[in-house]
Amino acid sequence: MLLILLSLASAAACCTVFAWWLPSDGKRYQDYRAAEPCSSRELTRGDTDCLSTWHLTVQKTVNRTAGKDSVHEATLRYRDSWRGTASFGGTGPLLERLGPGDRVTATAWRGEIVVVDMDGVRQDTLEMPRDELQGNAAVGVLAGLLAAQGLVFGAVRAVRASDHEPYTWEPYGRRLLLTTVTVCLGVGIPAVWTGVPWWTVPAVAVPLTMCAALWFRPAGTPQVAQ
Structure with a gap:
């Protein structure tokens, strides 16, 4: 029952990633890309959806x-x-050059400094919206796969308490867990670097993990739907 409860929590995390976190980050990035420099009127009324420039x-x-x-x-x-x-x-490239008293130009958006510039050398801050939805997708896929695995292992142990082979930690569960984490990282990180569409991550990671589940599964054991 603990495995089933953990799988439900992981499934909730997966739903949160794909239903809220990923769309929210995507919209924030698109809003930033569409933002234009603030006019004097917008600065006066405190509009935060435009790009304001400050000499600091x-x-x-x-x-x-x-x-x-x-x-x-x-x-x-x-x-x-x-x-x-x-x-x-x-x-x-910029922070290492800065010292007390230096004058910089900062670009702000929605109340946060997103870029700092000095003499043409720019550096993005951590508040800069980034198009890295592939990382979000990798987290969501990992949570979803762990939810599926936990549900299967927990259900088998609940139904067949005295005979739940091979759905045990050693060796099948451990191998499957390590493979799932490795696949999600191995697909998600290169996806961020190369900038491929975020949906590439689940399209590649899920089939690979399913193949691994079949590969590591000991021969001659009864099939259980996953």
Whole structure:
């Protein structure tokens, strides 16, 4: 029953990814791509759907690379009325050059700084909308496949409590779990790098995992619908 409950939670996560997270990120990226520079009237009324440009001063920077505790950010200020922090994914190409007192040009969208520029050298911040829906899809596919596997293993154990071979952790369950994670990462990461459509991820990962489930399944065991 625990496996079945975990599979339901994983199925809910899969539905959340494909019903909300992926469409939300896709729409955010499209909205950003369609945004135009703010007019003076839009700036006056505080419109955040346009791209506003600000000339800011660097107050301090932090460049710390330590695994999960890595921090790459710059504290920026506008005169004496505003101060904020822009976070980056790494030191280059701009952050490593910045120092206190430097003047930069920041582009803001929906209240967040998305790009920082100094003398023609630009660096996107972590708030920059990105077209990386392939990663979202990989997470959703992984959750869906784990839900299916958990449901099958849990149902077999519930129905055949004394004879649930081969639906056990060793060796079938372990091999299938490792293969599922490997396939989703192995398909999702290259998909992000190459920019192929996000639906390519489930189209490739699901059949590969199903083939692996059949391949690792010991011969001579009864078939169970998956």
